Structures are given as structure tokens and as C-alpha cells.
Amino acid sequence: MELIYVAAAIMMGLGGLGAAIGVGLLGGKLIEGSARQPELAPKLQTTFFLGAGLVDAIPIIGVGIAMYLIFVVAG
Amino acid sequence: MADGKQKSAGDNGNRVRLRPPPVHNITLTQLAVLLPSFAVVAWLFDRTSAVSFAAGAAVSILPQAWFAVLVFGFRQRRSLLRAARGAYAAHAGKFLLSAAGFALVFALLRPVSAPAVFAGFGIMWTLQTVGSARLLRAGY
Numbered sequence: 001m002e003l004i005y006v007a008a009a010i011m012m013g014l015g016g017l018g019a020a021i022g023v024g025l026l027g028g029k030l031i032e033g034s035a036r037q038p039e040l041a042p043k044l045q046t047t048f049f050l051g052a053g054l055v056d057a058i059p060i061i062g063v064g065i066a067m068y069l070i071f072v073v074a075g
Numbered sequence: 076m077a078d079g080k081q082k083s084a085g086d087n088g089n090r091v092r093l094r095p096p097p098v099h100n101i102t103l104t105q106l107a108v109l110l111p112s113f114a115v116v117a118w119l120f121d122r123t124s125a126v127s128f129a130a131g132a133a134v135s136i137l138p139q140a141w142f143a144v145l146v147f148g149f150r151q152r153r154s155l156l157r158a159a160r161g162a163y164a165a166h167a168g169k170f171l172l173s174a175a176g177f178a179l180v181f182a183l184l185r186p187v188s189a190p191a192v193f194a195g196f197g198i199m200w201t202l203q204t205v206g207s208a209r210l211l212r213a214g215y
Contacts, residue, residue, distance in 0.1 A: 056142075057204075063173060
């Protein structure tokens, strides 16, 4: 039964790690693009926020499955 | 600057008019899809599946709306810097709201249909993806 909690922790941790790398790459490119062409910064920022909102979904689904494991399967 | 003074990196030094994308349309579309979907799931399956579907959809819609309000809301329109500050709170809040929502659904909702919960979440997330793609294609 304890393995379920370990599985949930790994699921949430790896999902969060992947999203953090993705948002970090996005943010880095945003800063790079804004520094090269400051007049495009507002448009780039809007694109960044829309993209970051989608990148977030994957770890959130992982958290949802982890909550299912913790509260329904193990509980 | 000409007078030798430099503005600090505060709001006044970084004021840019942003054209906020109409992200509230995505939330309204999700709500408009949720009601008939709830009725269809209740008609095709049972009440448990319909309630679970609606709960999963709510877990998707509410954090996205929170994110949109903080990032693209009224107070963030005036300044890039304020929008950037709001982005951190928006990301953290979205993640915490989603985690708390899933925890509440799976801890308190009895009986619960897990496939229906994830179906509701997935359909609303698909709507958000399609809506965001349309906004990007529209030039926002």
C-alpha cells in the first residue's frame, strides 16, 4: 500500500519537473525575444501566458491521478 | 535619459498598453458546453457520472479562470511589470487550486466515478487549448 504513495509522489514530482523545464524554456525565450525586439514584448508576453497555461495542464493531470490514487485507491 | 535621471524599474518606467486577449470567452464557452454535457452524461449514464463529470469540469474551469483574471485582468492591463508580477501568483494559484480541487473531489465526493472526473477535466482542457490556439491565430 505504501508503494501507492511513492507512485503518487513520483507522478507529481516528475510532472512538475517537466512543466518547470518547459516554462523555464518559454520564459527564457520570452526574455531573449523581448531583448532583441522590445516593440514585440507585449505580443510575445501574451503568447507566453497562453502557452504557459497549456504547459501547466500536464502536471495538473498528474496531480489529479495522484489524488485519485491517494484518496480512492489507497483510501 | 536626457536629464541624466534614470527611472526605476517600477510601474511608471514600464507602462505599456497591452491588448488583453478575450480569454473570458473561453470560460464562457466552457460553461456553455458544461450544462448540456452534464445533461447528456446524466441521460446516457447515471447521476453519479454526471456529478463527477461536472466536478472534473469545475476543477478545470475555476483554476483557468483564476489564471486569466490575474494575468489578463483589469488591473494587469496597464503595465508589463504588473502582468509579470501577477504571472507568478497566477501559476502558483492555478496549480494549488487544481490540486485542492482534485483532492476535494476524490476525498469528499461519494460515490465518485474517476473516468467521468477525468473526462470532464479533459474536455474542458481541450476547449481551453482550442480557444487559446484560436486567440493566437487571431493575432493576440
